[in-house]
Amino acid sequence: MPSTLYDKLWRSHVVVEEAGGVSLVYIDRAMLHEVSSPQAFAALREKGLQVRHPAAFLAVADHSVPTRGRDRPIADPQARAQVELLQKNATDFGIDMIGLDDRRQGIVHVTGPEQGFTLPGLTLVCGDSHTATHGAFGTLAFGIGSGECESVLATQVLRLTKAKTLRVNVHGDLPPGVEAKDIILAVVGKLGSNGAIGHAIEYCGPAIRALSMEGRMTLCNMSIEAGSRTGLVAPDDTTFAWLKGRPLAPKDADWDAAVTYWRTLPSDDGAVFDREIDIDVTKLVPQVSWGTSPDQVVDVTGRVPDPAHAVDTETAAKMVKALSYMGLTPGMPVRDIAIDHVFIGSCTNGRIEDLRIAARILKDRHVADGVQALVVPGSKAVKQQAEGEGLDAIFRAAGFDWREPGCSLCVAMNDDRLPPGARCASTSNRNFEGRQGQGARTHLMGPAMAAASAIAGQITDPRDFLGEA
Numbered sequence: 001m002p003s004t005l006y007d008k009l010w011r012s013h014v015v016v017e018e019a020g021g022v023s024l025v026y027i028d029r030a031m032l033h034e035v036s037s038p039q040a041f042a043a044l045r046e047k048g049l050q051v052r053h054p055a056a057f058l059a060v061a062d063h064s065v066p067t068r069g070r071d072r073p074i075a076d077p078q079a080r081a082q083v084e085l086l087q088k089n090a091t092d093f094g095i096d097m098i099g100l101d102d103r104r105q106g107i108v109h110v111t112g113p114e115q116g117f118t119l120p121g122l123t124l125v126c127g128d129s130h131t132a133t134h135g136a137f138g139t140l141a142f143g144i145g146s147g148e149c150e151s152v153l154a155t156q157v158l159r160l161t162k163a164k165t166l167r168v169n170v171h172g173d174l175p176p177g178v179e180a181k182d183i184i185l186a187v188v189g190k191l192g193s194n195g196a197i198g199h200a201i202e203y204c205g206p207a208i209r210a211l212s213m214e215g216r217m218t219l220c221n222m223s224i225e226a227g228s229r230t231g232l233v234a235p236d237d238t239t240f241a242w243l244k245g246r247p248l249a250p251k252d253a254d255w256d257a258a259v260t261y262w263r264t265l266p267s268d269d270g271a272v273f274d275r276e277i278d279i280d281v282t283k284l285v286p287q288v289s290w291g292t293s294p295d296q297v298v299d300v301t302g303r304v305p306d307p308a309h310a311v312d313t314e315t316a317a318k319m320v321k322a323l324s325y326m327g328l329t330p331g332m333p334v335r336d337i338a339i340d341h342v343f344i345g346s347c348t349n350g351r352i353e354d355l356r357i358a359a360r361i362l363k364d365r366h367v368a369d370g371v372q373a374l375v376v377p378g379s380k381a382v383k384q385q386a387e388g389e390g391l392d393a394i395f396r397a398a399g400f401d402w403r404e405p406g407c408s409l410c411v412a413m414n415d416d417r418l419p420p421g422a423r424c425a426s427t428s429n430r431n432f433e434g435r436q437g438q439g440a441r442t443h444l445m446g447p448a449m450a451a452a453s454a455i456a457g458q459i460t461d462p463r464d465f466l467g468e469a
């Protein structure tokens with residue numbers, strides 16, 4: 001019987017099938033970060049348990065780390081304690097730790113793939129909801145809670161319920177100036193923030209095949225914003241070319257054998273999905289969020305929606321609340337929204353391509369008066385590559401701050417945060433109330449739009465600038 005990619009990944013990792021659709025599933029690899037792992041290690045210590053397979057883990061400090069002054073010890077005592085604890089846990093249990101001085105350091109979902117820790121056909125987990133990012137490689141990757149983290153550390157298996165499958169058929173070719181971020185914002189907007197709960201998404205279609213790995217990671221990254229723990233793209237030659245030669249990727253004959261296996265993973269013709277949705281990107285316009293949930297998105301050429309036209313009263317109530325927090329008036333053109341902060345970074349859009357497209361727009365231009373702009377490469381490797389290409393000079397000349405890698409302004413868990421009332425054009429993935437600082441307002445968008453908005457001081461269609469380039 002024809003199988004989906006998800007079915008193949010699932011089947012090849014089931015250890016024991018229990019009654020009621022629950023199975024014990026083998027977990028090949030896991031990443032750990034300083035915010036979500038302490039409880040699991042504490043539980044291991046309490047129970048006198050060991051880590052079963054330390055080589056299956058990779059720990060990295062990213063969430064609470066400062067993005068400047070990295071030649072000094074971390075000043076914030078809580079952040080310092082978190083990073084030190086991660087280091088201690090890694091050392092005590094024999095796990096490879098990427099500390100702040102390590103040249104591999106970066107956001108977990110940027111570093112894992114870069115190192116080739118993320119590979120097609122594997123199961124990979126992390127105590128982090130954006131773990132689906134790794135699904136871009138055809139990896140069954142999903143976020144877990146601390147109890148599950150403890151289980152993986154101690155046993156290398158998880159008790160899981162198989163998800164239903166949802167195929168997102170992306171039709172047509174992506175127009176110029178429209179990015180992977182726009183596809184996923186449109187998909188999340190269409191599905192709604194709970195629309196894919198219980199489903200593993202597979203993104204399919206010519207526009208997905210045409211995406212780079214960076215674009216595919218952006219896409220899979222935000223699957224959780226539609227409620228899905230798993231987002232997948234079938235591996236292909238783009239995947240293999242990107243992974244070849246990565247430090248932890250298989251070598252020589254092992255590589256050839258791996259690729260042969262990986263080629264069997266894509267969903268078979270005729271495979272049946274539990275659900276399918278279709279989206280045509282031929283006329284897709286750059287997307288931007290207006291509200292406090294990532295599914296509250298509009299075309300950049302559109303207007304802030306009016307709750308009076310909402311599909312139901314519950315939606316209308318949510319919209320009213322979001323409009324009030326965001327300080328926006330229904331019906332106003334989105335391009336009239338003035339911004340005072342810009343953040344380019346995060347595990348959604350902190351990769352080299354994201355910096356390249358932003359720099360292309362920013363070259364020989366400057367951010368508007370009163371705009372504070374920050375660019376935070378997703379990893380040291382990205383930073384180094386960007387510097388090698390001279391992108392840092394372009395950002396600096398345009399008035400951006402060029403920082404060290406970390407989650408930074410994506411989440412106000414470190415030194416980078418916005419003051420109340422600030423309004424930020426942000427390439428991150430969440431626009432929840434207070435996400436970038438108490439009372440701060442977030443508009444999600446792709447890096448091209450963030451760069452264009454920085455220059456104009458208001459939300460701006462990046463195609464206006466790309467056309468001139």
Ligand SMILES: CC(C)[C@H](C(=O)O)[C@@H](O)C(=O)O
Nearest residue numbers: 035036063127128129130411
């Ligand atoms: C802190 C961490 C557990 C959290 C997550 O689960 O995703 C964070 O990365 C986020 O993006 O909100």
Ligand code: SF4
Nearest residue numbers: 130346347407410411
């Ligand atoms: S960059 Fe943002 S979304 Fe990604 S792991 Fe860090 S806090 Fe979470």
